[in-house]
Amino acid sequence: MNTTPPIEYEDASPEVRAIFDDIRQTRNTDYINNIWKCLAHHPAVLRRTWEGVKEVMGPGVLDPVTKEMIYLAISITNNCGYCVASHGAAAQKAGMSDDMFGEIMSIVGMANETNRLVSGYRVPIDEIFQQLRD
Amino acid sequence: MNTTPPIEYEDASPEVRAIFDDIRQTRNTDYINNIWKCLAHHPAVLRRTWEGVKEVMGPGVLDPVTKEMIYLAISITNNCGYCVASHGAAAQKAGMSDDMFGEIMSIVGMANETNRLVSGYRVPIDEIFQQLRD
Amino acid sequence: MNTTPPIEYEDASPEVRAIFDDIRQTRNTDYINNIWKCLAHHPAVLRRTWEGVKEVMGPGVLDPVTKEMIYLAISITNNCGYCVASHGAAAQKAGMSDDMFGEIMSIVGMANETNRLVSGYRVPIDEIFQQLRD
Amino acid sequence: MNTTPPIEYEDASPEVRAIFDDIRQTRNTDYINNIWKCLAHHPAVLRRTWEGVKEVMGPGVLDPVTKEMIYLAISITNNCGYCVASHGAAAQKAGMSDDMFGEIMSIVGMANETNRLVSGYRVPIDEIFQQLRD
Amino acid sequence: MNTTPPIEYEDASPEVRAIFDDIRQTRNTDYINNIWKCLAHHPAVLRRTWEGVKEVMGPGVLDPVTKEMIYLAISITNNCGYCVASHGAAAQKAGMSDDMFGEIMSIVGMANETNRLVSGYRVPIDEIFQQLRD
Amino acid sequence: MNTTPPIEYEDASPEVRAIFDDIRQTRNTDYINNIWKCLAHHPAVLRRTWEGVKEVMGPGVLDPVTKEMIYLAISITNNCGYCVASHGAAAQKAGMSDDMFGEIMSIVGMANETNRLVSGYRVPIDEIFQQLRD
Numbered sequence: 001m002n003t004t005p006p007i008e009y010e011d012a013s014p015e016v017r018a019i020f021d022d023i024r025q026t027r028n029t030d031y032i033n034n035i036w037k038c039l040a041h042h043p044a045v046l047r048r049t050w051e052g053v054k055e056v057m058g059p060g061v062l063d064p065v066t067k068e069m070i071y072l073a074i075s076i077t078n079n080c081g082y083c084v085a086s087h088g089a090a091a092q093k094a095g096m097s098d099d100m101f102g103e104i105m106s107i108v109g110m111a112n113e114t115n116r117l118v119s120g121y122r123v124p125i126d127e128i129f130q131q132l133r134d
Numbered sequence: 135m136n137t138t139p140p141i142e143y144e145d146a147s148p149e150v151r152a153i154f155d156d157i158r159q160t161r162n163t164d165y166i167n168n169i170w171k172c173l174a175h176h177p178a179v180l181r182r183t184w185e186g187v188k189e190v191m192g193p194g195v196l197d198p199v200t201k202e203m204i205y206l207a208i209s210i211t212n213n214c215g216y217c218v219a220s221h222g223a224a225a226q227k228a229g230m231s232d233d234m235f236g237e238i239m240s241i242v243g244m245a246n247e248t249n250r251l252v253s254g255y256r257v258p259i260d261e262i263f264q265q266l267r268d
Numbered sequence: 269m270n271t272t273p274p275i276e277y278e279d280a281s282p283e284v285r286a287i288f289d290d291i292r293q294t295r296n297t298d299y300i301n302n303i304w305k306c307l308a309h310h311p312a313v314l315r316r317t318w319e320g321v322k323e324v325m326g327p328g329v330l331d332p333v334t335k336e337m338i339y340l341a342i343s344i345t346n347n348c349g350y351c352v353a354s355h356g357a358a359a360q361k362a363g364m365s366d367d368m369f370g371e372i373m374s375i376v377g378m379a380n381e382t383n384r385l386v387s388g389y390r391v392p393i394d395e396i397f398q399q400l401r402d
Numbered sequence: 403m404n405t406t407p408p409i410e411y412e413d414a415s416p417e418v419r420a421i422f423d424d425i426r427q428t429r430n431t432d433y434i435n436n437i438w439k440c441l442a443h444h445p446a447v448l449r450r451t452w453e454g455v456k457e458v459m460g461p462g463v464l465d466p467v468t469k470e471m472i473y474l475a476i477s478i479t480n481n482c483g484y485c486v487a488s489h490g491a492a493a494q495k496a497g498m499s500d501d502m503f504g505e506i507m508s509i510v511g512m513a514n515e516t517n518r519l520v521s522g523y524r525v526p527i528d529e530i531f532q533q534l535r536d
Numbered sequence: 537m538n539t540t541p542p543i544e545y546e547d548a549s550p551e552v553r554a555i556f557d558d559i560r561q562t563r564n565t566d567y568i569n570n571i572w573k574c575l576a577h578h579p580a581v582l583r584r585t586w587e588g589v590k591e592v593m594g595p596g597v598l599d600p601v602t603k604e605m606i607y608l609a610i611s612i613t614n615n616c617g618y619c620v621a622s623h624g625a626a627a628q629k630a631g632m633s634d635d636m637f638g639e640i641m642s643i644v645g646m647a648n649e650t651n652r653l654v655s656g657y658r659v660p661i662d663e664i665f666q667q668l669r670d
Numbered sequence: 671m672n673t674t675p676p677i678e679y680e681d682a683s684p685e686v687r688a689i690f691d692d693i694r695q696t697r698n699t700d701y702i703n704n705i706w707k708c709l710a711h712h713p714a715v716l717r718r719t720w721e722g723v724k725e726v727m728g729p730g731v732l733d734p735v736t737k738e739m740i741y742l743a744i745s746i747t748n749n750c751g752y753c754v755a756s757h758g759a760a761a762q763k764a765g766m767s768d769d770m771f772g773e774i775m776s777i778v779g780m781a782n783e784t785n786r787l788v789s790g791y792r793v794p795i796d797e798i799f800q801q802l803r804d
Contacts, residue, residue: 102310
């Protein structure tokens with residue numbers, strides 16, 4: 001098999017089970033994605049990644065669907081098949097309609113295009129953009 | 135100078151001027167960013183890019199600030215200095231607060247991290263994610 | 269199924285069918301690639317992408333095989349499996365021999381290597397290169 | 403200074419000077435680009451890279467300008483400022499006109515756009531493309 | 537100024553100062569890198585990033601210089617100028633000699649080359665590699 | 671089949687067989703990876719790539735496991751499935767334990783995260799880092 005074998009709950013150490021329990025409770029579902037089951041091979045990586053995702057994707061000034069759509073757009077840009085599938089599903093669940101997905105794809109395509117146009121034309125940064133964060 | 139020299143309005147051909155006029159009118163400002171002035175060296179590239187951006191970033195189901203934040207997140211992922219500066223400014227103008235920018239940065243960091251964790255662990259796609267778009 | 273289900277001609281809306289017809293006529297073949305059938309889920313994305321590809325890959329100063337080889341080299345660099353397969357086929361059809369493909373692969377390998385050598389050594393741009401586009 | 407200091411001919415070891423001499427003779431110019439002067443800090447890296455570039459960019463089935471344009475398109479995609487400047491200059495010297503550069507930029511933009519559309523729509527590879535290299 | 541203005545210790549909030557103090561104590565130096573001073577605009581991002589770096593780059597089975605060299609190789613691959621400069625310095629401080637840097641550069645170049653050769657030739661994964669993690 | 675058909679030893683030309691023999695002898699194994707069998711379609715690419723890998727991954731100041739771990743970390747960052755599988759296996763064979771792999775994954779994740787934080791915050795390079803290689 002060309003993958004890391006996912007570790008199931010029943011085969012997991014107490015340390016890993018506690019994290020799986022937190023994932024289930026936080027997400028209000030019994031389902032644990034394969035990424036967590038694979039990271040379970042290294043509990044420190046699992047813990048740090050889950051704590052990061054939990055905090056970053058939790059309540060904040062941006063609403064959940066916006067957060068998931070941004071995550072999705074980055075994953076598409078990085079050509080991560082698993083992440084496109086999982087965050088595509090998460091975005092749909094959070095409220096992304098098919099029309100919204102179509103607009104995201106338009107932006108992803110356009111941004112990746114203009115990012116390279118800038119690189120090829122070596123466009124100098126406008127004075128006006130350099131002063132905005134001062 | 136390590137860049138393509140921007141073409142100013144007064145030095146532009148009628149074809150380019152017409153596009154510059156449309157940019158000004160659409161954006162309700164006299165200011166033309168350097169990217170358009172550089173693309174003006176190739177009017178066909180300028181026209182196609184502007185028409186694409188105008189359509190993609192125009193009215194739709196996603197609101198303007200969400201669109202700009204997605205554009206910004208991709209540009210950061212692609213390490214495009216000019217695009218980070220210009221779309222950072224555009225996102226601010228469209229309503230992105232400093233707190234919102236902080237959350238975007240958190241998502242950008244986390245997505246770029248997990249995209250590679252998936253690559254390294256070769257995480258198999260969950261059955262449940264594969265069926266969602268059927 | 270881990271993909272967007274392609275939309276077949278007979279299931280397509282009149283708007284999509286018109287674009288499919290144009291693809292067939294422009295390319296002088298009845299065959300429609302899966303990318304167009306997938307983009308058909310969002311007619312605006314399909315239309316804009318097809319119009320862009322049609323214009324960019326159409327007659328110009330560069331001959332068709334050169335255009336396809338450049339498209340292929342970029343797709344390889346971006347690790348896009350579908351694009352490597354489809355533009356590899358298109359380049360072959362346009363006249364790329366196996367020897368030409370071997371040379372392209374040599375350049376792709378070398379460019380991706382030296383692009384990073386420059387990044388790691390932080391090579392300063394030569395004065396002489398900075399003045400060429402003035 | 404935020405770069406590796408280039409090593410000048412007069413300060414170079416005999417091993418490095420021999421490579422510099424070969425670069426000069428092969429390219430029929432006295433000028434040595436900064437990349438070679440920086441790689442000179444590690445003669446083995448310099449030698450292997452120069453021998454690779456010399457062979458890959460030397461006579462073959464593809465003509466010199468086509469080779470340089472492919473190198474340039476990859477460097478733009480990878481956002482390598484130095485390489486865009488140096489291979490942009492090399493392509494111009496080999497015969498790339500401004501119109502040809504405009505078409506390359508169009509292809510670079512379009513390829514980077516569709517590479518991501520494929521990633522986001524998870525387009526399945528057509529049977530017909532999978533059989534071509536058998 | 538085309539950057540985020542770094543926040544100095546004396547201008548920082550108590551929350552940020554506490555993190556700066558921990559950086560200083562952990563690294564046994566008074567110097568705070570600009571990345572931390574920039575992240576200080578968003579204390580949550582600063583805290584999460586510092587805690588991650590502190591844990592990941594702290595004592596483990598890999599020695600400090602190996603960790604820094606891996607960090608550096610990735611940063612070079614991603615073309616991150618700041619990270620190449622800062623982790624290049626950190627790797628030197630941890631014991632990376634100039635010869636070791638030369639070998640890292642050789643590997644970075646070769647890996648980026650073969651990663652794309654695999655993409656272009658669409659090399660099928662050997663059975664033997666697929667079974668190793670079972 | 672969606673790949674380049676690997677060329678087996680018995681079907682290879684004398685030129686390719688000589689390289690296959692050298693791979694077998696250098697690596698002290700009869701097994702030839704698919705990458706070499708695919709590159710065999712273009713003997714010049716095969717020869718140059720093998721000679722590069724043989725030299726770069728051969729004896730030097732860095733030990734074999736460190737070299738393989740760096741190669742692996744880059745391949746993960748570039749999302750090259752084949753390379754992650756083959757260099758993961760090579761690193762294990764050279765002595766990478768599962769704990770070491772866990773730490774590599776932590777660094778890969780963290781580096782890819784901070785590389786983008788730097789891009790988004792546009793962090794200015796510290797004076798102190800700019801002077802180190804002078």
